[in-house]
Amino acid sequence: MNWLDDDVNQLSLLGAVLIILISTVVVRKYIKQMKTDKSTGELIDKSWDGIREYNNELPIGWAVSFLVLIAWAFWYFFIGYPVNSFSQIGQWNEEVSQKNAQFAKKWENPDKETLMGMGEGIFLVQCAPCHGITGDGIDGKATDFSQWGTVAGIENSIINGSKGLQYPLGDMPGGLLQDKAEIKAVSKYIMNGLKNEPKGKEVYEMMCASCHGMDGKGMDGLSPNLATYGTSVFVKDVLSRGKKGHLGDMPKFEDGRLSDIQKEAVGHYILSLGE
Numbered sequence: 510m511n512w513l514d515d516d517v518n519q520l521s522l523l524g525a526v527l528i529i530l531i532s533t534v535v536v537r538k539y540i541k542q543m544k545t546d547k548s549t550g551e552l553i554d555k556s557w558d559g560i561r562e563y564n565n566e567l568p569i570g571w572a573v574s575f576l577v578l579i580a581w582a583f584w585y586f587f588i589g590y591p592v593n594s595f596s597q598i599g600q601w602n603e604e605v606s607q608k609n610a611q612f613a614k615k616w617e618n619p620d621k622e623t624l625m626g627m628g629e630g631i632f633l634v635q636c637a638p639c640h641g642i643t644g645d646g647i648d649g650k651a652t653d654f655s656q657w658g659t660v661a662g663i664e665n666s667i668i669n670g671s672k673g674l675q676y677p678l679g680d681m682p683g684g685l686l687q688d689k690a691e692i693k694a695v696s697k698y699i700m701n702g703l704k705n706e707p708k709g710k711e712v713y714e715m716m717c718a719s720c721h722g723m724d725g726k727g728m729d730g731l732s733p734n735l736a737t738y739g740t741s742v743f744v745k746d747v748l749s750r751g752k753k754g755h756l757g758d759m760p761k762f763e764d765g766r767l768s769d770i771q772k773e774a775v776g777h778y779i780l781s782l783g784e
């Protein structure tokens with residue numbers, strides 16, 4: 510019986526046995542007393558349907574416990590738990606934030622290899638259930654990372670539109686461009702850091718700049734910053750926003766689910782899948 514190896518279980522069992530024993534003894538004593546005792550002592554005058562109370566002094570032990578209990582209640586409220594508020598939740602949060610700080614410090618400047626290792630670990634646990642172990646999106650259930658973050662990913666967003674990142678400008682409609690050559694040129698222009706693609710630049714300024722800004726930076730958060738598309742900075746942003754997309758919804762990875770460095774690591778990892 511290995512549950513009996515546990516100290517707390519042993520104590521609880523001992524307590525339970527004692528409670529049963531003491532209750533039995535006390536109950537038997539009083540039952541016996543009720544059967545045999547004759548009443549003694551002084552009765553008060555008032556009677557309720559023939560039942561009268563003893564005119565006894567307050568038992569000193571009872572009175573002392575009563576007063577001590579009141580004092581203890583004040584102590585407990587003002588100095589002990591509620592006001593001075595030690596809380597297990599507070600202690601937990603404190604310890605978690607300490608550990609997080611230690612974690613952040615330890616991985617302040619990870620090299621590329623460390624980052625990829627960390628990214629892979631996070632990916633397999635947090636992302637693979639929806640995106641697939643190889644990042645292929647499991648037959649269209651989630652984004653395919655062999656494309657996303659590359660020229661092909663941008664082409665796909667132009668053709669099908671993009672939604673669910675919850676930017677103030679809302680969703681980007683699909684079919685903004687029909688011409689394949691134009692779609693390719695503007696996608697290359699963006700992947701190129703918005704330079705060195707004269708044809709793409711022309712298309713961009715006509716069709717995209719109205720929402721993404723001339724410099725592609727998303728006009729102060731109205732739409733995504735395309736200058737970071739294809740980098741872990743863009744992935745970080747996606748992870749903080751979540752996505753209510755065409756294929757389905759992806760939750761936010763905020764509130765301690767992933768730290769900044771973890772988002773960066775997994776960003777490097779998924780982008781490496783499209784290389």
Ligand code: HEC
Pocket residue numbers: 662663666667671672673674675676678679680681682685686695696699713716717718719720721731732733735738
């Ligand atoms: C009507 C405004 C608007 C126009 C015009 C527009 N976009 Fe967008 N774009 C957005 C918004 C808003 C988003 C964020 C959509 C979302 O929630 O996923 C976005 C997202 C994107 C993304 C990121 C998609 C992803 O997978 O995260 C790319 C790439 C992009 N746009 C490229 C372009 C290109 C190229 C053009 C020009 C052909 C263009 N956009 C025109 C508003 C626009």
Ligand code: HEC
Pocket residue numbers: 631632635636637638639640650651652657671674744747748752753754755756757758759760762775776779
């Ligand atoms: C609950 C399922 C789920 C999980 C878990 C999940 N994703 Fe997603 N993710 C999706 C779906 C679904 C989409 C596609 C949304 C659409 O376009 O319809 C998506 C889209 C994306 C995109 C493309 C965003 C864009 O703007 O087009 C990125 C990047 C991404 N996920 C990264 C990740 C990373 C990194 C993780 C792990 C930390 C992760 N996802 C975990 C379901 C998930």
